[in-house]
Amino acid sequence: MLVVVLAVALLVSLGVALGPPGGGSLTGPERTSAGSAFPAGQTTYVVRAGDSLWSIANRLHPGQDPRPVVDQMAAESGGPRVEVGQHIRLPGRS
Numbered sequence: 001m002l003v004v005v006l007a008v009a010l011l012v013s014l015g016v017a018l019g020p021p022g023g024g025s026l027t028g029p030e031r032t033s034a035g036s037a038f039p040a041g042q043t044t045y046v047v048r049a050g051d052s053l054w055s056i057a058n059r060l061h062p063g064q065d066p067r068p069v070v071d072q073m074a075a076e077s078g079g080p081r082v083e084v085g086q087h088i089r090l091p092g093r094s
Contacts, residue, residue: 038090047086053077060090 038045038060045056053073057066072091074080082088 014034042090044089046084047084047088049084050086051082053080053082053088054090056065056090060092 047056053070054066057069057073059071069091070080073088076089076091077086
């Protein structure tokens with residue numbers, strides 16, 4: 001029983017330290033007032049845990065077909081797989 005209580009306490013502590021999943025400055029890009037998932041002028045993105053080129057493309061161009069963006073990012077980053085900490089150039093940004 002003590003092990004379960006300690007495990008729950010650890011998980012709660014990590015959740016508080018990292019913030020809610022999928023949001024906040026520690027776990028994902030911040031939203032701008034215009035509704036974009038990436039701040040204006042941002043040209044690269046640092047891959048975080050749980051990211052894929054598909055999820056990045058969906059946040060970059062919500063509501064649009066992500067395949068062309070995924071293809072472009074894959075071509076520029078050396079393939080479809082990404083690793084945490086990898087810098088990805090965002091298409092359509094100068």
